[in-house]
Amino acid sequence: MNLLKQFGRYILMLSVVFSRPNRWHIFWKQTITEIEHIGINSLPIVALMSTFMGAVIALQTASSMESPLLPDYTVGFITQSSTILEFSPTILSLILAGKVGSNVASEIGTMRVTEQIDALEIMGVNSLNYLVLPKITAALVFFPVLVVFSMALSMFGGWLALLVSDLTTTEIYILGIRSFFNPFHITYALTKTLVFGFLIVSVASFHGYYVKGGSLDVGKASTQAVVNSSVAILIANFILTQLMLLS
Amino acid sequence: MIEVRQVSKTFNGQQVLFDINHSFEEGKVNLIIGQSGQGKSVLAKCIVGLYEPDAGQVLFDQRNFTDMERNERSQIRQEIGMLFQGAALFDSMTVEQNIMFPLQMFTKKTRAEIQARTDFCLDRVNLAGRNKLMPSECSGGMQKRVGIARAIAMNPRYLFCDEPNSGLDPKTSIVIDKLIRDITQEYKITTVVITHDMNSVMEIGDRIIFIHQGKKWWEGDRHSIITANNPEIESFVYASSFMKEIRTQLQKK
Ligand SMILES: Nc1ncnc2c1ncn2[C@@H]1O[C@H](COP(=O)(O)OP(=O)(O)O)[C@@H](O)[C@H]1O
Ligand SMILES: [Mg+2]
Numbered sequence: 001m002n003l004l005k006q007f008g009r010y011i012l013m014l015s016v017v018f019s020r021p022n023r024w025h026i027f028w029k030q031t032i033t034e035i036e037h038i039g040i041n042s043l044p045i046v047a048l049m050s051t052f053m054g055a056v057i058a059l060q061t062a063s064s065m066e067s068p069l070l071p072d073y074t075v076g077f078i079t080q081s082s083t084i085l086e087f088s089p090t091i092l093s094l095i096l097a098g099k100v101g102s103n104v105a106s107e108i109g110t111m112r113v114t115e116q117i118d119a120l121e122i123m124g125v126n127s128l129n130y131l132v133l134p135k136i137t138a139a140l141v142f143f144p145v146l147v148v149f150s151m152a153l154s155m156f157g158g159w160l161a162l163l164v165s166d167l168t169t170t171e172i173y174i175l176g177i178r179s180f181f182n183p184f185h186i187t188y189a190l191t192k193t194l195v196f197g198f199l200i201v202s203v204a205s206f207h208g209y210y211v212k213g214g215s216l217d218v219g220k221a222s223t224q225a226v227v228n229s230s231v232a233i234l235i236a237n238f239i240l241t242q243l244m245l246l247s
Numbered sequence: 248m249i250e251v252r253q254v255s256k257t258f259n260g261q262q263v264l265f266d267i268n269h270s271f272e273e274g275k276v277n278l279i280i281g282q283s284g285q286g287k288s289v290l291a292k293c294i295v296g297l298y299e300p301d302a303g304q305v306l307f308d309q310r311n312f313t314d315m316e317r318n319e320r321s322q323i324r325q326e327i328g329m330l331f332q333g334a335a336l337f338d339s340m341t342v343e344q345n346i347m348f349p350l351q352m353f354t355k356k357t358r359a360e361i362q363a364r365t366d367f368c369l370d371r372v373n374l375a376g377r378n379k380l381m382p383s384e385c386s387g388g389m390q391k392r393v394g395i396a397r398a399i400a401m402n403p404r405y406l407f408c409d410e411p412n413s414g415l416d417p418k419t420s421i422v423i424d425k426l427i428r429d430i431t432q433e434y435k436i437t438t439v440v441i442t443h444d445m446n447s448v449m450e451i452g453d454r455i456i457f458i459h460q461g462k463k464w465w466e467g468d469r470h471s472i473i474t475a476n477n478p479e480i481e482s483f484v485y486a487s488s489f490m491k492e493i494r495t496q497l498q499k500k
Contacts, residue, residue, distance in 0.1 A: 124324035
């Protein structure tokens with residue numbers, strides 16, 4: 001019952017968020033700032049995580065390749081497909097749910113408890129539209145960039161790990177990466193990314209916007225935001241995979 | 248003039264406001280006074296629509312605000328300035344950007360006109376030249392003054408101040424009070440000030456309502472409050488031993 005009520009509120013919130021901005025130039029300026037906050041600032045963690053993730057996938061695959069029936073390029077192929085299909089879009093989004101989700105929720109939550117949102121409303125500003133729409137736009141624009149970046153770095157990390165451990169040659173790894181490449185998998189991955197980016201920012205905004213109380217409650221709200229957006233990502237991942245890969 | 252008609256408000260089964268009726272007059276500083284937790288802020292927020300009253304109406308110069316849609320309300324809200332208890336400055340913006348914000352959002356003024364208006368407002372609150380400070384670099388009193396500058400940027404017809412001098416020293420309080428009074432008289436706006444500070448009451452209280460237990464308990468002005476024959480008012484007015492002493496001295500004469 002409570003869950004249903006929350007969900008209804010979330011949908012209502014979105015209907016207010018998606019209205020025409022009062023001043024486009026202010027909206028674009030906000031969006032650029034948010035791309036910096038949400039996107040550019042996430043590059044280091046994305047780079048770090050992706051490189052190591054790729055490295056570990058490649059090493060694990062290489063270590064379990066005992067069967068002589070499997071061709072040498074399998075390592076490259078598995079690194080490629082698991083990165084594109086799952087690791088870059090989903091794991092990355094889960095990490096960003098932690099970083100971006102808690103940031104967004106605490107930023108908006110702080111504005112709520114310090115009455116900055118009331119100040120916006122009093123001026124006649126649609127505060128949801130003003131605060132949330134640029135964040136959602138920024139996420140939709142920049143999350144795909146982050147994911148493509150992550151894919152590339154994962155494969156690079158895998159290559160580096162294999163080379164350092166002397167498990168394969170560059171030619172064979174690249175052959176593996178290029179074999180059975182399915183462009184639709186990129187479409188699938190980017191679609192997931194867009195959905196996850198939307199969920200992270202909108203769920204976090206929701207928890208921040210409706211926080212009641214003081215800074216302690218802002219902290220709780222931002223934890224809730226991370227948990228709920230992660231759950232939303234997992235569910236959406238399952239549904240999108242059903243829809244896109246299996247039908 | 249702002250008319251409040253039979254406004255009531257309940258939160259989670261607990262009634263906070265009971266059937267409030269009042270007219271706040273133009274060109275006057277209208278005070279809402281009372282002890283903490285009696286419903287003063289809730290009343291102000293019901294008037295400006297930050298809370299929806301459960302019953303009753305609010306009229307801004309005959310315009311029924313309560314029945315309006317979001318867009319129509321936005322029009323009236325551009326005529327409202329509000330100073331919040333904690334100033335509520337946008338903490339990611341400089342002092343100047345805070346004041347410019349409503350001008351950029353709602354007017355078609357040029358960059359130069361906006362700059363001029365901003366400088367004028369800053370000057371009006373004695374903060375000329377402090378344009379580039381961040382709110383976190385301002386003292387409490389300065390934040391309140393920036394809050395006032397932002398509130399008057401759009402030439403409001405209505406000004407709300409929630410405890411404008413809470414957390415300020417007595418001298419700064421008086422500066423803020425005088426500023427509010429001067430602005431009110433200069434621009435003939437309808438000003439509503441929430442306070443529990445007797446100094447402010449005596450300084451600027453043109454019209455006063457006393458809120459107690461969510462009800463309009465008493466109304467009058469700064470002269471009649473001294474002699475009000477009502478135990479709750481007396482305990483509010485004469486809460487400090489200083490005031491008590493003065494009263495005993497006066498009564499001896
Ligand atoms: N958003 C809210 N939800 C529930 N109760 C509230 C809310 N805002 C205020 N109250 C309650 O209303 C009463 C009056 O609060 P308020 O108007 O802030 O007092 P004050 O006169 O000090 O400004 C208090 O008991 C407070 O707990
Ligand atoms: Mg209050």
